[in-house]
Amino acid sequence: MWRYIKWGFSITVLLVVGLFLHYTLPQHDVVRIVNTYQERQDLGDWTRIFWSTPDDQASGLMNRDVQFIQAIGADGKPMVYRNEDTGWSWPPYFKFDTANLQTEADDLKSTAETPRWAMVTHYGWRNLYFSTFPNAISIRPVDDPTATIIPWFNIVFFVILAIILLMLRRMWLQFRERMLDPVAQDVAEAWDGVEDRGEAAAQKARGFWGRMKAWFGTFKGRPRR
Amino acid sequence: MIGFLRVAIFALIGLSVIYWLVSIYKRSTERERLEKHWDKNRPVAAPDRDAYIETGMAEYEKSLRRKLIWLVYVVPMAVVGVIIYIVNVQ
Numbered sequence: 639m640w641r642y643i644k645w646g647f648s649i650t651v652l653l654v655v656g657l658f659l660h661y662t663l664p665q666h667d668v669v670r671i672v673n674t675y676q677e678r679q680d681l682g683d684w685t686r687i688f689w690s691t692p693d694d695q696a697s698g699l700m701n702r703d704v705q706f707i708q709a710i711g712a713d714g715k716p717m718v719y720r721n722e723d724t725g726w727s728w729p730p731y732f733k734f735d736t737a738n739l740q741t742e743a744d745d746l747k748s749t750a751e752t753p754r755w756a757m758v759t760h761y762g763w764r765n766l767y768f769s770t771f772p773n774a775i776s777i778r779p780v781d782d783p784t785a786t787i788i789p790w791f792n793i794v795f796f797v798i799l800a801i802i803l804l805m806l807r808r809m810w811l812q813f814r815e816r817m818l819d820p821v822a823q824d825v826a827e828a829w830d831g832v833e834d835r836g837e838a839a840a841q842k843a844r845g846f847w848g849r850m851k852a853w854f855g856t857f858k859g860r861p862r863r
Numbered sequence: 864m865i866g867f868l869r870v871a872i873f874a875l876i877g878l879s880v881i882y883w884l885v886s887i888y889k890r891s892t893e894r895e896r897l898e899k900h901w902d903k904n905r906p907v908a909a910p911d912r913d914a915y916i917e918t919g920m921a922e923y924e925k926s927l928r929r930k931l932i933w934l935v936y937v938v939p940m941a942v943v944g945v946i947i948y949i950v951n952v953q
Contacts, residue, residue, distance in 0.1 A: 693866065726866035732943065735951040775950060809888045816891050 662729045663795065664761050665772075666787045668780060669709035669717055670753045671746045679704045688762065688770040692723035692736075705736060707743045707774055712755065712783040719760055720771035729761060731775055742777050755783040874939070882935045889932060893923045 680701045681689055689704070705721040721740055724733045748754035757780045762772035897919040901912050909915035923929055 726870045730943070730946070731950055732947045733950050734947075738951075809884060812888055812891050812895075816895065 661763060662761055663792050664731075664759050664775060664789070666789065667709075667717060667758050667760065668712045668755050668783045668785075668787075669758055670712075670748055670750070671707060671709050671743050671756055671777070673708045673747065674706065674721075674740055674743050675708070676703050676705050678702070685768050685770060688768070689720075690722040690724050690773065691727045692725045705740050706771065707740070707758075707777075709756075709758065710750075717764065718771055719758060719774040720762075721774050724773070731761070731773075733773075733775055739774060739777060743774070746777060746779060753783075755780050757787065878936050878939060882932060885935055886929075886932050889929070890920070890923070894920060 678701055679689065682700050707719040707721055709717045709719065711717050721736050721743070722733075723736045724731045726732070743756075746754055746756045756777050758777050759775045760772040761775065763770055764772055894916060897916045898912075901909070901915050906915065909918070
């Protein structure tokens with residue numbers, strides 16, 4: 639029973655952390671830019687969490703214009719990115735160049751007959767049912783749409799994350815070895831002392847009635863101490 | 864601007880906590896290293912174990928290794944600077 643609860647808990651935590659990282663970390667697509675547009679978006683419901691908060695003014699707005707980049711992937715599937723500043727808020731991309739990015743995207747527009755491929759770095763999820771869009775971070779032209787992209791940033795990120803986790807573990811072990819264990823040992827020793835003394839005192843204080851009680855106790859089948 | 868201040872303040876608090884934890888940890892490992900070194904070598908010049916360790920700790924507090932913990936502040940700030948450059952300028 640407890641085992642299943644523990645497993646369920648661990649899996650839930652792992653899932654939440656994994657989804658969080660998958661949403662936040664950058665990903666790369668090779669696409670052909672088709673068009674860009676701007677559309678007023680309502681921000682009043684719970685999907686607010688998927689839109690950026692580009693500046694402090696924006697946090698109080700119920701709706702505002704958002705820029706979008708329409709693209710067709712190298713595999714032929716459509717993809718729509720939003721193009722929003724992240725500013726100083728989460729996630730920490732510190733993106734301020736939305737207008738420039740829109741210009742670059744406009745510049746890279748091409749048709750199916752004469753495609754110009756571009757690599758879009760983005761974070762976030764495209765979800766049709768909740769109308770969420772990944773946020774484009776940067777666009778740069780590429781020659782070969784089939785080239786393998788090595789996610790250097792994510793590799794470095796996970797290596798550093800692993801180092802930090804190992805460091806935390808070592809710090810905790812060091813703390814336990816140097817701080818908690820000696821205290822626990824002292825307490826255990828002190829406690830043994832108290833118990834010994836207590837026992838001696840009890841033996842001494844037992845007296846006649848105590849001995850009688852202990853003797854009666856033997857009838858109940860309890861071991862005599 | 865308020866956004867920048869918010870990030871700066873939270874980063875300062877977070878990094879200070881990390882700095883504090885790391886300095887305690889490194890102090891602890893340094894003390895442990897000194898203890899083990901004394902126990903193993905029994906330096907003739909330093910017959911008193913506590914004095915040896917305290918001298919070593921005082922030296923450590925002035926050492927370069929101690930000062931390198933300031934990288935806890937420097938590295939993340941540099942990383943943020945590089946990210947801002949790569950995302951917006953390049």
